[in-house]
Amino acid sequence: MLLLPFVAVLAIYAIASDIRLSENPRDKLLPAPTTILETAQRLVSEPDRRSGEILFWKDTAISLQRLAIGVGLAAALGLSFGLAIGLFPHIRATLAGFVAVLSMIPPLTLLPILFIAFGLGEISKIALIAIGVTPFLIRDMSQRVLEIPAEQIVKAQTLGASSLIIAIRVAIPQILPRLIQAVRLSLGPAWLFLIAAEAIASDAGVGYRIFLVRRFLAMDVILTYVVWITALAFIMDYTLKRLSEGLFPWAGKDGL
Amino acid sequence: MSYVTVDDIHQSYDGRPILERVSLTVEKGAFVSIVGASGCGKSTFLRLLLAQERPTRGDIRIDGAPPAQEPGRERGVVFQKYSVFLHMTVCENLIAGESFGESRWGRFFGAKKRAARERALQTLERIGLAHMADAYPAALSGGMQQRLAIAQALTARPRVLLLDEPFGALDPGTRIAMHDFLLEMRQETGMTVFMVTHDLQEGFKLGDRVLVFDKPRWDPHEPEAYGATITYDLDARRDNVPTPAAPDASLEGTHP
Structure with missing residues (x-):
């Protein structure tokens, strides 16, 4: 029950994002959850090219x-x-x-x-x-x-x-x-x-x-x-x- | 030999008299009950004895010492509520009775601390709270809290013990048990006690003397024009305990 509102918000976001992306695959406003996860992974693990630090x-x-x-x-x-x-x-x-x-x-x-x-x-x-x-x-x-x-x-x-x-x-x-x-x-x-x-x-x-x-x-x-x-x-x-x-x-x- | 001397004190708030012409001498070791209707200044009188307030006129001396400027170790007190420290365990509360006055930081360390704890545990054994030594006061019943409060006050070895309706919030059964406890503690210590109560029977049962506070002068058009004073000073140690109605009658001789 505690998780229900969180799941609901995620679901609404996923649906909205899907609708926008199906109309225009290059839409930047609501990136797909998978894109966000990929970005997150890159952000926490890849060092910055210039300074070598993970920003x-x-x-x-x-x-x-x-x-x-x-x-x-x-x-x-x-x-x-x-x-x-x-x-x-x-x-x-x-x-x-x-x-x-x-x-x-x-x-x-x-x-x-x-x-x-x-x-x-x-x-x-x-x-x-x-x-x-x-x-x-x-x-x-x-x-x-x-x-x-x-x-x-x-x-x-x-x-x-x-x-x-x-x-x-x-x-x-x-x-x-x-x-x-x-x-x-x-x-x-x-x-x-x-x-x-x-x-x-x-x-x-x-x-x-x-x-x-x-x-x-x-x-x-x-x-x-x-x-x-x-x-x-x-x-x-x-x-x-x-x-x-x-x-x-x-x-x-x-x-x- | 008088131990506590109250010399013609007057107390008024914003020019409104509460107490007037109160004089009293009390022997060492006496138990004085203070009764009266609400708003008749008995709690004010106790605050004056406590030196929480200073009288507008007159002074109060204990054992001939100059009048106190603020509450101190020579006066122990137990209130109806908030008399023990809720953030300290039962045992720490008792130790505070020694350490607050005897150490610079209000805390004992090392051997001193162990000795104080030993003494505190002995006291708790005597007052039947040993099994609660490391509990916080919130876990104690009202009667147990007041027992702890009385023991804590006595640990500081005051010259007089002041009780402000100490059993007012307790149920009747607990109250009777507390009376026995208080009489026992008093027998042991020979303490001079002042107790404010609104329960006449309690006052007569415990006290050697019963002081009745009332307004001797009364102006129906201006009820606040005059303050209260001691209207009766009764000896409660004769065998006959007067019934609650008796104090209206003349002072002496109503009882055989």
Whole structure:
């Protein structure tokens, strides 16, 4: 039953492709599934004639690296600022409004600024991902910290805990599962920013490749990359979910 | 010799008086029940004892020490809910009672850790939770959680134990068992206890003294004009346990 919708979509694609190809065998819009498979095979195994590298894996590695650094940075910032805003009223009074306004800036509008400021290299792409995801993570984390029942904080105080101990032994363990949840939710936007940055100025990466071969209407290559990106995103989401369940058995299952 | 001294405290929120002219002295080792209708300030009084709030006027001293600025190790507390840490196992919860106040990072290591676990297991044996030592509190029944919460609070060796409707969420059978448990723990430790309850019978059964909070002055046109205070201070250790209706009558002499 789980597979049914997938099979249905594949079948519809195969039929549509067949109809178009029977009318015009040179149609490039909906390549036959077999063509896509052949292309995929060629992409993952044949090295580039000029550089000798297999571009598919090179693109994947560099994109994943950008994504991991960007999201990792955002998670670290989200956790530390979220904790500070949630735990300390003074910091909340100073920063909460600022972060609320900051999170309303459409990150893509900052992309030209990042390119001007950091050049076209890695930093601007990683910065875009981090900037795009961090405000959401900060807001979500500070909200989660505020949701920790006051009783828990008071209880820790009556056991003699300092602010530091409350942060590292009560607040952080209680919001870490929420951090993983929030990171899972922000993977979608993170991919969006990655592909956007790569599409505009890059010389490698999955987004770069898709937008490059678009010029040749190479639908078979594009579709291979789209399926691959989807698979990567899904694996990340699933891994994070299992990680959360394994590390925090007390938090209960996520459902999704 | 008075151990806890409450000297003419007043508490108001936004100019609205909640408590007024509350004075009290309590001997070391006494069990004081605090009863009253809802909204009569008994929970506010407990928060003041806990130093979670500071009174607008007056002060509270324990053993002659200067008034506390925030909750600390000299005051143990058990709330109706959220009194144990859900992200720690039963055993870790008990150890936290020692490690939060005694180690820099809120955690023991090495030999200290093993010794603390040994002590925690002994305590769990005594309170009948040894078989749950490595379970998370979510797996415990309400009564077991409260037993753990009381043991955890006592592990930090407070000077006074404050209970805020600790058995309010339990079913009647469990509640009776918890009464016996609490009396036993108290016998062992000789702890000074304050317990807020809305169950009069519970208050009289457990307490040496029963304090009734109510508003002595009442303006029908402006019900919020005056705060509550201790209207009755009853000795519950005479053989005759008054029925719930008795506190309306005069203080002394209603019972032979």
